[in-house]
C-alpha cells in the first residue's frame with residue numbers, strides 16, 4: 001500500500017509537470033520566466049529585491065539579514081512612497097524564489113517495484129468424483145433400496161415323456177456364459193469304448209468266472225464301461241494271437257474249469273507235489289509226456305490248456321519243462337494265470353534235494 005501511495009504521488013507530480021492544468025500553467029510559466037530573468041540578470045533582481053526589502057515590512061529573516069548586512073537599518077527619508085500592503089505582498093510573492101521543486105523530475109521509468117507476488121500455487125483442486133448413486137425409482141420408500149429382478153426368469157428346460165418337442169420359450173436365448181458346458185473330453189464315448197481292445201476277451205474264461213481283481217493303478221476314466229485294467233499297461237505291439245480251433249475258445253476253457261474236472265494228469269488222490277527242477281525238466285510235452293511249467297514257484301500241467309492258448313501252442317510250449325515266470329511276464333503280465341490254470345496245479349517248485357539226504361528219506365516215509 002505504501003508503495004502504491006508513493007507511486008500515485010509520483011505519478012501525479014509527473015502528470016502535473018508534463019501536463020499542467022490551465023490554472024497552474026500561467027503561474028508556472030510566469031514563475032519560470034521570472035526565475036529565468038532573475039538568473040539571467042542577478043544584479044537587477046538584486047537591486048529590485050533591495051528596493052523591496054527597504055520598503056517591505058515583512059520580517060522575513062532573509063530580507064532582514066540583507067538589510068542588516070547593508071548597514072542601513074533605517075529606510076532613507078527620500079524613499080518613494082511604499083505601495084499598499086496587498087500589492088507588496090503580491091510582488092513579494094512573485095519575486096520570491098520558487099519553492100524547492102521536488103527532486104529531479106526525471107523520473108526513472110516507472111519501474112514498478114517488481115511485485116513479486118508469491119506464485120499462486122493453488123492446491124490442486126481434486127474434485128472428488130461425483131459418484132452418483134444409482135437412481136432407483138423408489139421415491140416413496142426412504143429405506144434401503146432393494147434389488148429387483150431386471151431380467152425375466154428364464155424357462156428351465158425340462159424333460160418330457162411325450163414325444164412332442166418342448167414348446168419354444170419366449171425367454172431370450174441364454175448366452176454362452178449360461179449355456180451348459182460340453183461334456184468333458186476325458187469321458188469316453190461309446191464308440192471309443194468299442195474301439196478299445198477288449199481284455200479279457202468277451203469269450204474268455206476270466207469273463208466267464210467273473211470280474212478279475214484290479215491289480216493296476218486307478219483307471220483314468222472312472223465311471224466308464226471299460227473293464228478295469230489288471231496290470232500297469234499293455235504294450236502297443238502287433239497282436240500275435242492265433243486262430244484257435246473250434247471248441248477251444250477261452251469261453252470253452254472256462255466251461256471246462258467250471259465243471260471242476262481234475263486236469264493235473266495225475267492220479268486223483270495225488271496231493272500237491274514238491275517239484276524239483278530235475279523233475280520239471282522232464283515234463284517238456286514231447287514224446288507223449290505232459291508239459292509242466294513253473295510260474296512264480298507254482299508248477300502247472302499246461303498240456304490240457306495248450307490248444308486253448310490264444311497265443312498258440314508253440315508259444316505256450318516255450319515255457320514247458322522250465323520256469324516260465326520271466327517269459328510269461330514279458331508277454332502278458334496282466335493275465336490271471338492262477339485262476340485260468342487252477343485245475344492244472346501240480347505242486348510247488350522246490351530246490352533240488354541233495355542225493356541221499358534225510359529230507360528225501362522223510363519224504364519217502366510220508
Ligand code: HEM
Nearest residue numbers: 239240241310311315316318319324327328331335337340
Ligand atoms: C511262458 C509261456 C507263454 C508264452 C510264450 C505265451 C505267449 C503268448 C502270446 C505270444 C500271446 C499273444 C499275445 C498277443 O499278441 O495278444 C499270448 C496270449 C495269451 N496267453 Fe500266453 N503265453 C504263455 C503262457 C501262458 C499261460 C501259462 C497262460 C495262462 C493260462 C497264458 C494265457 C494267455 C492269454 C489269456 C492270452 C490272450 C491275451 C489277450 O487276450 O490279450 N499264456 N500268450
